Amino acid sequence: MDENTNNLPIVSLDYWSDFAKELVKFVNLKPNGKILDVGTGSGACLIAVADELGENCHLVGIDKNEAKISEARNKFKDIVVESVQFRTMEASNLKFDDNSFDNILCGFIGFSDSYDFENNQLIGKNEKMKEIFRVLKTGGEAAFSTWKYQQDIEIARGLLQKYLRDKNMKKNNDIENLSISYSKESIDGFKLIMKDAGFNNIKIFSKSYNIIYKSVDEWWNMMQYAAWVMKYTLNYDLDKLNELKETCLPQGIRAFKQEKGFSFKKSVIFAFGSK
Numbered sequence: 001m002d003e004n005t006n007n008l009p010i011v012s013l014d015y016w017s018d019f020a021k022e023l024v025k026f027v028n029l030k031p032n033g034k035i036l037d038v039g040t041g042s043g044a045c046l047i048a049v050a051d052e053l054g055e056n057c058h059l060v061g062i063d064k065n066e067a068k069i070s071e072a073r074n075k076f077k078d079i080v081v082e083s084v085q086f087r088t089m090e091a092s093n094l095k096f097d098d099n100s101f102d103n104i105l106c107g108f109i110g111f112s113d114s115y116d117f118e119n120n121q122l123i124g125k126n127e128k129m130k131e132i133f134r135v136l137k138t139g140g141e142a143a144f145s146t147w148k149y150q151q152d153i154e155i156a157r158g159l160l161q162k163y164l165r166d167k168n169m170k171k172n173n174d175i176e177n178l179s180i181s182y183s184k185e186s187i188d189g190f191k192l193i194m195k196d197a198g199f200n201n202i203k204i205f206s207k208s209y210n211i212i213y214k215s216v217d218e219w220w221n222m223m224q225y226a227a228w229v230m231k232y233t234l235n236y237d238l239d240k241l242n243e244l245k246e247t248c249l250p251q252g253i254r255a256f257k258q259e260k261g262f263s264f265k266k267s268v269i270f271a272f273g274s275k
Ligand SMILES: C[S@@+](CC[C@H](N)C(=O)[O-])C[C@H]1O[C@@H](n2cnc3c(N)ncnc32)[C@H](O)[C@@H]1O
Pocket: 016, 017, 020, 038, 039, 040, 041, 042, 043, 044, 045, 062, 063, 064, 065, 068, 089, 090, 091, 092, 106, 107, 108, 109, 110, 128
């Protein structure tokens, strides 16, 4: 992959909001429609919908994580729409009737339990995608965003691997097979799971962005959350994490320093399909 970030659009550190706005920009939202956000997190996609449609929308957000549902409810305290509700729910078992929603949005919930994106084959029953298709109205449109590539996170993983090797902390095979911390997906695989669920008029493309961290500390703080494999592999041991930060990270990311800060590429797949 070409790693040049110079001419890419910049996303802020609050990239979830930026990508939610991008997703909403590309989808044909039905004014006054009933809109579901699957894996709503802190509600970024529904906030983008409310910005786009104003009061004219009926919004439902679901997430399997109850804490996220509370966060989303809080974010919506001051946003005025016709109706909004948030419910704790599993995407593979949506508690809605068939043909319930005009639009469904689904940002970054991860479909690697349905499709082996590395070896390009269907695994499992593709339940999440099938459930989304089932509750979408005939004639409605669903829109998805998912990760294709996150250079900042992959570099963090590489530096963790180097640290583990230098310290002889794990078997080579385990080091090679460390999780990448995010669901890395592909256009072809995503097309296949959408087709398998029954979607028509599938449109998929990817777009790359530049994320800039002002300092090593800013990058490190973000990686604590996004590159969770670091904390997890080091058993949340603060001394080891600090050693990794002090010894490996600054040298490892020096090559990414540009005028405004440490610059990395993030690539997102946007996918759309109708019923
Ligand atoms: C990376 S966050 C993205 C949040 C939001 N969609 C956005 O674009 O900003 C993914 C969210 O999906 C939720 N999620 C993942 N798998 C899910 C599932 N099977 N059912 C319901 N929620 C799920 C997670 O709890 C998390 O809040």
